[in-house]
Amino acid sequence: MRVVIAEDLALLREGLVSLLETHDFEIAAAVDNGPSLLKALLDHRPDVAVVDVRLPPSFTDEGLQAALEARRQVPGMPVLVLSQYVEQLYARELLADGTGGIGYLLKDRVFDAAQFVDAVRRVAAGGTAMDPEVISRLVASNTRNTPISRLTPRETEVLELMAQGRSNAAIAERLVVTERAVTKHTANIFTKLDLPVTGDDNRRVLAVLAYLNR
Amino acid sequence: MTSGLAKETRVTETRPRETRLQQHVRAPWRGLAFGLLGIPAMLTGAWFITVVSMISSFLGVLLFPSAVMLLRTQLDAYRSRINKWTDTRIERPYLPQPEVEPGFQGMLKRFVRLITDPATWRDYLWVVLDPVLVLFTAALPGLLVLYGLWGYVVAAFTGRWIGHYGGSDWYAYIHITEGYDKDVSRIVSTLVVATACIAAGLLIGPKMLNVYGRWGRFILGPTKKSELALRVRHLTETRSEAVDASAAELRRIERDLHDGAQARLVAMGMSLGAIEHLLDRDPEKARILLAEARQSSAKALHELRDLVRGIHPPVLADRGIGDAVKALALDHPLRVEVASDLPSRPEPPVESAAYFAVSEILTNAAKHSGAARVWVDLRYEDGMLRITVTDDGHGGATLDGGTGLRGIERRIGTFDGILALNSPVGGPTIVTMELPCALSSPKTSPS
Numbered sequence: 001m002r003v004v005i006a007e008d009l010a011l012l013r014e015g016l017v018s019l020l021e022t023h024d025f026e027i028a029a030a031v032d033n034g035p036s037l038l039k040a041l042l043d044h045r046p047d048v049a050v051v052d053v054r055l056p057p058s059f060t061d062e063g064l065q066a067a068l069e070a071r072r073q074v075p076g077m078p079v080l081v082l083s084q085y086v087e088q089l090y091a092r093e094l095l096a097d098g099t100g101g102i103g104y105l106l107k108d109r110v111f112d113a114a115q116f117v118d119a120v121r122r123v124a125a126g127g128t129a130m131d132p133e134v135i136s137r138l139v140a141s142n143t144r145n146t147p148i149s150r151l152t153p154r155e156t157e158v159l160e161l162m163a164q165g166r167s168n169a170a171i172a173e174r175l176v177v178t179e180r181a182v183t184k185h186t187a188n189i190f191t192k193l194d195l196p197v198t199g200d201d202n203r204r205v206l207a208v209l210a211y212l213n214r
Numbered sequence: 215m216t217s218g219l220a221k222e223t224r225v226t227e228t229r230p231r232e233t234r235l236q237q238h239v240r241a242p243w244r245g246l247a248f249g250l251l252g253i254p255a256m257l258t259g260a261w262f263i264t265v266v267s268m269i270s271s272f273l274g275v276l277l278f279p280s281a282v283m284l285l286r287t288q289l290d291a292y293r294s295r296i297n298k299w300t301d302t303r304i305e306r307p308y309l310p311q312p313e314v315e316p317g318f319q320g321m322l323k324r325f326v327r328l329i330t331d332p333a334t335w336r337d338y339l340w341v342v343l344d345p346v347l348v349l350f351t352a353a354l355p356g357l358l359v360l361y362g363l364w365g366y367v368v369a370a371f372t373g374r375w376i377g378h379y380g381g382s383d384w385y386a387y388i389h390i391t392e393g394y395d396k397d398v399s400r401i402v403s404t405l406v407v408a409t410a411c412i413a414a415g416l417l418i419g420p421k422m423l424n425v426y427g428r429w430g431r432f433i434l435g436p437t438k439k440s441e442l443a444l445r446v447r448h449l450t451e452t453r454s455e456a457v458d459a460s461a462a463e464l465r466r467i468e469r470d471l472h473d474g475a476q477a478r479l480v481a482m483g484m485s486l487g488a489i490e491h492l493l494d495r496d497p498e499k500a501r502i503l504l505a506e507a508r509q510s511s512a513k514a515l516h517e518l519r520d521l522v523r524g525i526h527p528p529v530l531a532d533r534g535i536g537d538a539v540k541a542l543a544l545d546h547p548l549r550v551e552v553a554s555d556l557p558s559r560p561e562p563p564v565e566s567a568a569y570f571a572v573s574e575i576l577t578n579a580a581k582h583s584g585a586a587r588v589w590v591d592l593r594y595e596d597g598m599l600r601i602t603v604t605d606d607g608h609g610g611a612t613l614d615g616g617t618g619l620r621g622i623e624r625r626i627g628t629f630d631g632i633l634a635l636n637s638p639v640g641g642p643t644i645v646t647m648e649l650p651c652a653l654s655s656p657k658t659s660p661s
Contacts, residue, residue: 061532
């Protein structure tokens with residue numbers, strides 16, 4: 001699997017490169033600024049890109065802008081955005097086109113190599129990987145919305161995990177319940193929120209995110 | 215040299231919008247009102263000069279401050295009306311008063327301060343000159359209209375009475391004597407002159423008011439010197455407030471770092487030391503401590519992140535105030551709609567001050583207003599960043615009611631920004647802020 005990495009701190013960039021290489025990713029390019037990121041994305045058309053939000057030369061949200069621009073030109077190009085901070089505003093912008101293949105995680109999540117690599121794979125496969133912090137804030141800002149307040153605490157928990165982009169199996173493992181129980185919870189959630197039921201994991205996640213993003 | 219105070223007046227005393235017709239109809243009567251204001255002003259002036267004549271005695275010194283204050287109150291009536299009715303804006307020109315001190319010394323100080331304030335003497339000059347000048351400016355249109363109306367009355371019946379009782383009078387150039395009521399040409403002339411007077415009065419009304427306004431500013435407004443003095447006072451106040459605020463902010467950051475990230479790092483260091491020690495003897499225990507250390511590092515990062523967000527929010531740094539306020543709205547418990555129309559970014563310090571002001575107003579709205587929805591509008595007009603925050607709550611907010619609005623006003627005051635609050639009981643509450651600033655050249659998007 002070919003991956004483009006954009007990170008301006010050399011130490012972290014090398015860390016990402018070696019981490020992904022040990023997990024059988026092929027590094028197509030590792031760049032340290034916004035303009036060369038966009039060029040690398042369009043030249044290499046990687047299977048997935050791991051991008052830091054803040055990049056030189058302007059040290060603003062240059063990485064995010066380059067990723068969004070690349071996705072405008074190549075719809076659905078999988079991008080995992082890393083940041084010191086997660087902002088609902090940026091999450092919304094990344095999710096706005098509704099095509100999936102999007103990740104938005106805090107940089108600390110890299111500490112847990114297995115989870116991180118899993119997130120990269122999920123994004124590469126067209127899924128989503130949203131940071132728990134984004135999702136919990138997204139759910140919190142939706143509490144005035146009555147259908148969500150009708151969910152049971154367990155259902156809310158499942159909703160949050162689902163919105164992070166996890167599959168039923170992963171949710172079941174996380175909550176230490178059977179997969180069937182999770183399926184039941186998700187069915188309840190979809191009925192309560194009045195969302196169309198779909199068997200496809202990715203489409204299901206996108207439906208939930210779109211709902212929360214309204 | 216437009217001082218921050220100048221803008222203050224503009225916002226707090228906005229001139230009501232009127233059509234041209236309304237202006238022309240109302241101007242003559244307003245002019246007459248200025249003329250009538252002259253009567254109490256003249257009396258006050260007479261009292262003032264009487265007191266001044268007694269100044270060589272103790273009684274004069276004792277009465278002087280009260281006489282000056284009385285005069286000032288009188289003339290403030292002129293200022294507020296000129297601000298309301300004409301295109302001219304007048305500030306109060308008076309030098310700041312020293313703190314009231316008890317005893318003879320304090321009284322003497324106050325006396326000296328007032329008697330050396332040029333504005334005191336300019337006020338007196340106004341009282342002496344204005345009663346004459348007002349007749350030829352503001353009051354003129356009103357007098358013309360009244361004269362015109364008198365002409366109609368003369369033509370209708372008073373002319374006949376005057377003639378009947380053998381009187382003799384003049385209306386403009388028309389002689390009113392016996393037989394006036396039978397002389398059609400004289401009556402027609404009267405009507406023509408009367409109509410012309412009314413028309414002229416209505417026509418020149420607004421113009422004359424503006425001329426009067428300029429005359430008012432010339433005498434009643436601050437001179438260059440007092441304007442500078444007022445400006446210096448404003449800057450001194452806002453500077454010391456800014457210094458206090460930033461010192462308090464630094465203390466808060468220091469405390470947060472000390473209690474938060476720093477403490478966690480110390481704990482981590484201790485854990486790591488213990489792990490080093492335990493590695494060979496008790497690897498299982500070492501593993502538990504390692505997990506704890508990792509948690510500590512995650513918590514330290516989390517706290518640092520919150521701290522940085524409080525100092526300078528990332529979206530503000532990345533995108534500027536428009537998107538930063540939008541990000542704020544997304545995290546806000548109320549439904550906040552943001553409309554931002556800024557061609558580019560204001561200077562960073564202004565941006566930051568405005569951001570935290572909006573943030574605090576939104577927090578206030580959530581806490582006190584009982585509102586369900588809030589609208590934030592950001593725009594750039596006439597060299598000003600103008601921000602309006604409107605909520606549909608129950609209103610009744612005051613600047614001093616512990617709402618923190620006074621604090622916001624002080625902080626944006628550092629940038630000559632001003633804040634106006636409009637919060638009738640029953641709502642809605644509208645907070646308007648204006649910060650003079652320059653915009654940077656539009657940001658080029660990375661391509």
